[in-house]
Amino acid sequence: MGCKLCGKEEFYKGLCKEHYINYFENLVKKSIKKYSMLKDSEKILVSVSGGKDSHAVAWVLKKLGYDIELFHINLGIKNFSEISLKEVKKLSNILDLPLHVVNLKDITGKTIENVKKKHCSICGITKRYLMNRFGYENGFDVIVTGHNLDDEVSFMINNILNWDIVHLSKHDPVLPAHDKFLKKVKIFYEIEEELILKYALAENIPFTTAECKYRKDAITLRHRMYFNELKKYRENIKLQFLHGYLKHKDIFKVDDNFKFRECEICGMTSAGKICSFCRVWKIKKNFKLQSQI
Numbered sequence: 001m002g003c004k005l006c007g008k009e010e011f012y013k014g015l016c017k018e019h020y021i022n023y024f025e026n027l028v029k030k031s032i033k034k035y036s037m038l039k040d041s042e043k044i045l046v047s048v049s050g051g052k053d054s055h056a057v058a059w060v061l062k063k064l065g066y067d068i069e070l071f072h073i074n075l076g077i078k079n080f081s082e083i084s085l086k087e088v089k090k091l092s093n094i095l096d097l098p099l100h101v102v103n104l105k106d107i108t109g110k111t112i113e114n115v116k117k118k119h120c121s122i123c124g125i126t127k128r129y130l131m132n133r134f135g136y137e138n139g140f141d142v143i144v145t146g147h148n149l150d151d152e153v154s155f156m157i158n159n160i161l162n163w164d165i166v167h168l169s170k171h172d173p174v175l176p177a178h179d180k181f182l183k184k185v186k187i188f189y190e191i192e193e194e195l196i197l198k199y200a201l202a203e204n205i206p207f208t209t210a211e212c213k214y215r216k217d218a219i220t221l222r223h224r225m226y227f228n229e230l231k232k233y234r235e236n237i238k239l240q241f242l243h244g245y246l247k248h249k250d251i252f253k254v255d256d257n258f259k260f261r262e263c264e265i266c267g268m269t270s271a272g273k274i275c276s277f278c279r280v281w282k283i284k285k286n287f288k289l290q291s292q293i
């Protein structure tokens with residue numbers, strides 16, 4: 001059996017490579033429209049990690065004609081950060097897009113390797129802070145990340161297990177800008193990881209499959225496994241769970257009148273006196289955030 005549209009050799013989901021690429025790009029276009037994710041005039045910063053998801057974000061947004069630049073953080077993880085940076089540079093060359101790289105070590109004097117525990121949560125705080133600050137200081141309107149449907153539902157389950165109401169209130173596909181926080185968008189919010197992988201392969205997008213060595217301990221990887229197991233019984237379980245969340249998310253609403261302030265050290269928006277980035281990295285005075293490339 002060949003492609004259901006043209007009869008050529010099947011690549012995935014009953015479609016040839018060319019028709020699969022079309023199908024995937026249409027899915028992304030539909031999501032962008034459905035959730036009013038992006039405007040044509042917006043200057044977009046895409047945070048790229050070296051992996052397939054964020055690289056596919058940059059690839060598809062460039063093909064769809066959006067105004068984007070790339071941002072990468074060198075976390076200084078042995079055997080991982082070097083490989084990631086190499087793939088990121090390849091991507092920026094092929095797409096002919098500006099690439100901004102910041103080194104965690106230049107800013108904090110340390111790398112993720114120097115952290116003793118909670119690597120994934122500190123890594124998350126670090127990435128969110130640096131991409132937001134870089135985007136904010138350099139005139140970008142929006143940050144797009146590579147989070148996909150599998151990420152979203154596994155993080156949601158994790159936040160439910162911890163009854164983390166604050167984070168449960170933030171699983172939207174679009175988080176609007178406020179104070180010094182830029183708007184954040186997940187264009188793959190409704191798209192499964194496997195579809196993104198097939199797209200990356202079909203388009204020959206450069207990416208690394210190297211995994212961060214700390215990630216294998218992450219419990220969210222187990223949640224992904226349960227979902228894939230449940231999917232055998234109910235094909236649409238991930239999307240149903242996600243849409244159920246969107247329908248009922250008001251039950252997780254946090255105080256709208258909460259007043260953010262400015263971090264006493266770096267001046268960025270913070271819930272407390274010192275922001276979580278300055279706190280975890282024990283930053284004593286403000287720094288300049290400059291990119292290397």
Ligand SMILES: [Zn+2]
Nearest residue numbers: 003006016019
């Ligand atoms: Zn075809």
Ligand SMILES: [Zn+2]
Nearest residue numbers: 263266275278
């Ligand atoms: Zn701070």
